[in-house]
Amino acid sequence: MTDKGQALPPKPKYVMTISRLTVDKLGVKLYDKVSAVIAELVSNSYDADANKVTIKAPMGEYLATRTQKAVKDKGFSIEVIDDGCGMTPEEVNKYYLRVGAERRKDERGDVSKKYSRKVMGNKGVGKLAPFGICHQIEVITAGGKRVTVEDSKGRQTSGYPVAHIILERKEILQDQDFNYEPKIGEFDGTLAKGTGTTVILKDFEFRKVPTMEEFSRQLAQRFGIESHNWQIELIDGVKTEDDPEYRTTVGKFEVKTMDNTDIVFKPNANDIKDRAFDSANRKIEGLDAGFFYENKAYPVSGWIAYAKDPYKDDLMAGVRIYCRGKIAAQTSIFNRKAGFTGEHDVRSYLVGELHADWLDETEDLIQTDRRDILWSHELGHEFEVWGQSLIRKIGTRSRDPMKKKTWDRFRELANLDERVKKAFPAKEQSELRENAIEVAKWVGQTIRADELEDEEKVEKFVQLSLMLAPVITLDEMLRSAGTEADSPLEAVTDVLKTARIAELASFGRIAEDRIRVIERVEKLKDAKGTLESAFQTLITTSPWLVDPQWSPITANQAFTTLQREFAKFYKAKTKTTLDLGPFSDDSKRADFVMSTQDGAVQIIEIKKPKHKLDDEEFERIITYRDLMQEFLTAEKNKDFVKLFPDFHITLVCDGLKLKPAYQEGFKSLIKDKRLTHISWESFLLKTRKMHQSFLDEADKLKKVALAK
Helix, strand or coil, rough: CCCCCCCCCCCCCCCCCCCCCHHHHHHHHCCCCCCHHHHHHHHHHHCCCCCEEEECCCCEECEEEEEEEEEEEEECEEEEEECCCCCHHHHHHHCEEEECCCHHHHHCEECCCCCCCCCCCCCCCHHHHHHHCCCEEECCCCCCCEEEEEECCCEEEEEEEEEEEEEEHHCCCCCCEEECCCCCCCCCEEEEEECCEEEEEEECCCCCCCCCHHHHHHHHEECCCCCCCCCEEEEEECCCCCCCCCCCCCCCCCEEECCCCCCCECCCECCCCCCCEECCCCHHHHHHHHECCEEEECCCCCEEEEECCCCHHHHHHHEEECCCCCEEEEEECCCCCCEEEEEECCCCCCEEEEEEEHCCCCCCCEECCCEECCCCHHHHHHHHHHHHHHHHHHHHCCCCHHHHHHHHHHHHHCCCHHHHHHHHHHCCHHHHHHHHHHHHHHHHCCCCCHHCCHHHHHHHHHHHHHHHHHHHHHHHHHHHHHHCCCCCCHHHHHHHHHHHHHHHHHHHHHHHHHHHHHHHHHHHHHHHCCCCHHHHHHHHHHHHCCCCCCCCCCCCHHHHHHHHHHCCCCCCCCCCCCCCCCCCCCCCCCCCCEEEEEEEEEEEEEEECEEEEEHHHHHHHHHHHHHHHHHCCCCHHHHHHHHCCHHHHHEEEEEECCCHHHHHHHHHHHHHHEEEEEEEHHHHHHHHHHHHHHHHHHHHHHHHCCCC
């Protein structure tokens, strides 16, 4: 409806009553990201019944440069344009320039005029959000009723009254409260063809606009709105219209979920009891679509599930909680204390979208910056308790699907089926193959998802499966044979053959592990700056590096006592302290490492690669020999002699730098078989060759056994 011939009312005087504290705390300090600022403007467009809001910005660009001296604006602008109901000049004064006015409590009400949308705005401070990133806000808005007026030449023109104001941050940020009068723009007092509002931001701080893809996902995540009359469009202001990436429409925030993990909440008015459903629309007993507090129902709609893949960014991490279509918080565990069963899966996979419009109705439980909920509030606490019970429920329901996903991924990464077929290729070894897959399935369902990213761990799990399969098969065959009165020769032959395969698989696994340790030593040997303590640690835990027949004996209490007593004896004789491996301080080398084999105490002196033994170091070896000989022949140590009747010294060192007299002593020790001298190159070559030959022979025998 139009009023023909009506003259436009006189231009009003625009006045904003403002305090420095309001702008500083609620505008400049609260919003510092471009996406958060734009989201506030977009929510205003939604409340204004806009069908479409267009955001034009230099996507992926920094809005200013920054040096040590100053920030310099680059001349960009950001425009947020909507086709909503807009504002008349009078409404600009009454509502927009009235900071802190609670929209839902004035005559505009709780819902929008045209579409009866539950309005997102509440505190009346979102309009100041742009001051967190820029110095100038320009507002051009047209609203009210359509009017027809005569221009200076007597021609009639129709349209909607336009208000055009420009706000400057530096003029607003005064030290005291005052009435601020914004600048009047050139379009003020004109008529527009349609209603709507354009907000233009200029003169920026050092901020970066997200890329088109990032911006689209951020906005989709912030607004959980599904409506046929609502659309957000992004335009890249630094591209031309013919560029395919010039324009995009923000879609729904999509998260692919794991099969059979969905829980959907469908409250019916205030009916929330047992209103949770699974993916097949079956009721989930004992789970409500919300909670009761002081005899009042607080409904929650939406869904939660496990994501198909771990979180790729913070946007999809956890459950998004919306109030009136706008994000209010995001949580993965509803503040549950750490350390609960399945915590890793929950923190890595739990996703969802919950809607709770009561969060800011009677009382506002949402932080002003929309980053979290006031969980300490009584109502917030009840919501927290409900959410934690929900986590327990989905953790239980998702256990099997999670195991299946992990197993499927493990099977794929390990190329398991091919590996099992290669390990047990014979036609009659189908049971071995089945058991290998079964063991791998058990392993694959129990490992954590993050362990699948570790190739070495995956390989160890595969080897474990291949090693245990023959053992399990052998056990099953023996049980079966034991239940029969007469075991035919063929069954006995199969049992013996499987036993041989199991034995070879176990020994082959040990050999492979040892070869990996040897490779580690070879890297340390060639690396610059490797401490002797690093080699000593390896010798302590893997004494077979010196002699392939040696094994760790750390659990042997008698040997531990011998170490301790010999250290005390050594200090009493020399007044110096020995540090015997194993030792606690990795930065300090041991004087030597002690081990045993066949009742002999092994003293292992280790020098760094390329080091040459000098006279002083040889004298210390002589001291070891003399004192160990005295220690073992002492009457009070006769119990040790029963267990460890002899001793031997092994020197791992690449060369000698001894005076002639010491050289003769060195040769004498070797001749008496009291000392063995090994270079790094020779002992690594010997150890690797022995274990590699063993592994090759194990593979050969295994193939022969399978072929029979």
